[in-house]
């Protein structure tokens with residue numbers, strides 16, 4: 001549909017719906033081709049289905065931000081293509097303004113209030129526990145496995161999740177977000193994995209919420225579950241299903257993204273021998289975290305559906321058409337970022353779209369930023385050198401951009417050796 005009479009021939013357009021592209025291929029090359037030759041590109045997906053892909057920064061930003069033209073209520077992940085999203089209109093992330101804004105305000109307030117400054121000591125302590133001690137000697141471990149627990153260091157206190165449940169919850173969240181990945185997939189296949197992940201997470205939150213209703217905590221003692229239980233939207237409390245659905249969204253929003261920023265960054269810093277360009281310059285902590293977010297772009301895409309016939313960068317899009325905005329591609333768009341394929345911890349300005357754009361801009365962005373600053377500060381303070389000792393393993397997922405195994409060897413700082 002969209003293919004212009006330019007290279008490459010349509011038969012060799014990259015298949016952006018193929019999870020193998022992200023596990024073993026080169027999605028950056030694929031996105032580059034599309035940005036150059038077909039920035040608004042129709043891809044058939046079988047059974048009469050198909051979707052538009054936008055890969056340029058300007059179009060990605062528009063699709064995410066222009067809620068008057070594009071709805072989130074029919075599902076925002078490519079995995080839901082052609083299926084009804086039962087959470088549409090009930091869960092903040094898949095509800096359009098103006099109802100969305102009324103749902104978001106109290107949560108946003110709570111996230112800001114409880115945001116990292118208030119919790120930073122707790123988060124820092126959690127990070128110190130997560131990162132392996134060196135005891136003055138070299139130490140080998142899987143950085144991805146360590147980082148997998150990072151989101152729950154943050155979300156545990158925010159949602160009041162007991163520490164003993166957190167590893168199980170991380171696993172369930174990954175089953176929901178990366179159901180094609182062999183590491184998380186059940187033997188029964190991706191659909192069954194998704195179904196079991198959803199079912200168990202909802203059952204978990206149903207118990208948690210039931211318990212919380214019996215023993216509500218108000219005011220400063222309250223957490224995000226209490227906010228969801230007491231907030232009013234359009235004059236009514238959220239239904240039990242809506243409370244569960246939003247707990248699920250918070251857990252998923254955080255747990256499948258945050259963990260993947262450090263491994264992608266460390267891999268690139270060690271691959272290019274530029275670890276000290278950042279690690280040795282504390283004044284670059286903030287700009288380096290922004291660059292890490294741009295670089296990793298843990299959420300590869302978000303989807304919308306056109307509300308009406310419209311023009312998208314000169315291409316006619318029909319009402320109801322799905323449009324997938326590739327954030328990972330936008331964040332490597334040379335029209336916006338100088339040397340887009342270079343990790344530059346001093347990059348400024350850095351208006352990356354890793355947290356999205358518009359009304360659904362990540363509600364946890366503040367907390368994610370502070371957590372990443374604490375994490376990288378601790379990582380650089382604790383280890384003098386980090387060496388990648390084996391091949392990384394990339395997630396097989398159209399949504400989650402992650403390295404699920406990254407074997408590293410670390411050398412302690414001298415003062416630690418002396419102790």
Ligand code: HEM
Pocket residue numbers: 064072076092093094104154249250253254257258261297298299302303327353354355356357359360361362363364365367368
């Ligand atoms: C590096 C970490 C993170 C990244 C890259 C990320 C990315 C994103 C993106 C791109 C969106 C926009 C979705 C859309 O437009 O449809 C989003 C929304 C959201 N994120 Fe995050 N996120 C991160 C961390 C977190 C954390 C820590 C939390 C929870 C505390 C969180 C909770 C949410 C929620 C609830 C939404 C929906 C917001 C709304 O619909 O208004 N995220 N996130």
